[in-house]
Amino acid sequence: MQTIIDETVGIARHLTLNRPRQRNAISLPMVDELLQKLTEAEAASQTRVLVLRGAEHNFCAGGDIGDMLTAQQNASDGDTDAFYHLNRRFGELLERVNSSSLVVIAVLEGAVMGGGFGLACSADIAIADHSCRFALPETRLGLPPAQIAPFVVARVGLSQARRLALGGTTLKAREALDIGLIHQLLDSSTTLEAALQGHLDNINACAPGALATTKYLLLQAAQIADKYALSHLLDDAAKHFSNAIQGSEGREGARAFMEKRAPEWQH
Template identity: 50%
Template sequence: MTSLPDCDTLALDQQGTALHLTLNRPDARNAMSLAMVREMAAVFEAIADDAAIRCVVLRGAGGHFCAGGDIRDMAAARSQQASGGADPFRDLNRAFGRLIETVNTASQVVIAVLEGAVMGGGFGLACVSDLALARDTAKFAMPETSLGIIPAQIAPFVVERIGLTQARRLALLGLKVNGHEACRLGLVHSVLDSDDALTSALDDAIASLIRCAPQATAATKALLHRVGHEPMPSLLDDAAQQFADAVRGEEGAEGTMAFMQKRPPAWAKTDDTP
């Protein structure tokens, strides 16, 4: 089992194959400080090659997911002078961008459980989740322009998630939308009307994930990320080779055998599987 880093701003709880990562600054509505960015990056780095962790569940403590960036960190950066090619504002902003990239390309399935404020950087994290489940009371916004700044690191991921037309509307007007509108836009996949329903939806998602082969899931996620970034013929050529390797591989053999024997494959077995 991977040794997880000690964290002051995150609460970590591994339950079977799922790592529950909770943003844990409830007094600040889980605003994303530089310390939180660094700790989250360290967690994803630690589990990068851990096949025992199949998914990461992101959520926030105290009824909010994340209210955006930490104003105190921005104030501290303002007091520093840019020198020798270093710029405290740029470096602070880019550190979060690197985290978003890391979460986006993680081999694990990332599930975002979205409640309360989902703003700024929290909005960006939602956009790089593989599955987003939201309470109907959640509030989503890109408020940066109303504060005189720009959504520099999250904007490209918002465009990838919901398209340029809707990203323009939300970013340029600083609009706030509820869970149902977020679902209509394609930002989230499901909207639940109670905490119990949200928990049930999360449990169902993890149960579905466990039925899928871990290596095949990771390879599929990586393949999907390549679409639109390289020529289609070469992408399909490489995908065909990956398919052949998968069929001949351990998971392919086990999946085929399990299907023929009408039993769950080895990766889908849990403590209560007969």
């Protein structure tokens, strides 16, 4: 069975985690496949959005136990870095999704736990239905959510991240919305699909280059520690703005506005 179902529709590359018997737990082959497909999507000029979801009404129940057992065997055989490399490889996926030039939308149903929780937090837009249950169960298994923690803090703040990670707390979808873990809560799978299409329509109205630059600047802004760094960032932002407004997308956007028509990038 494919670990990823891959479909391109218009401006969106849809990647579905496809291990339903394991509630779409993320295995190392799945990580490798996701990274490969993300690279392909970023290289495709027509693609602006990466949609992540899980097969058969679960998003992702975390990491694959089989990989843990393999790492344990490798460690027993003398590979002292087996667990380090296993854990860090998943972190590479979160980093890539978080910093991708594409807009990443997570469509969440059912289990959103451990690594799935981290993947949801690395998305730009997270939408969910009422079936969702969110949890960071790692500490209950004697483990830290090592690669996940920075993305959870970035999404919900340190105070809520402490509560979730240090208590192994399970959240229902309404509370996830209340703390900002997700951005939109829908009543059913039908309204979930309609909401996804609404976001795709909104993104379709945005210029590809402007989207990528804006995401870059937002991520840079989140790392600002003092006003001097902010000044440098805004200098950099002004250069990007100048390049954009004088570039092909900026010119086309101005023409379309004046001519009261959709810009050429809107299909």
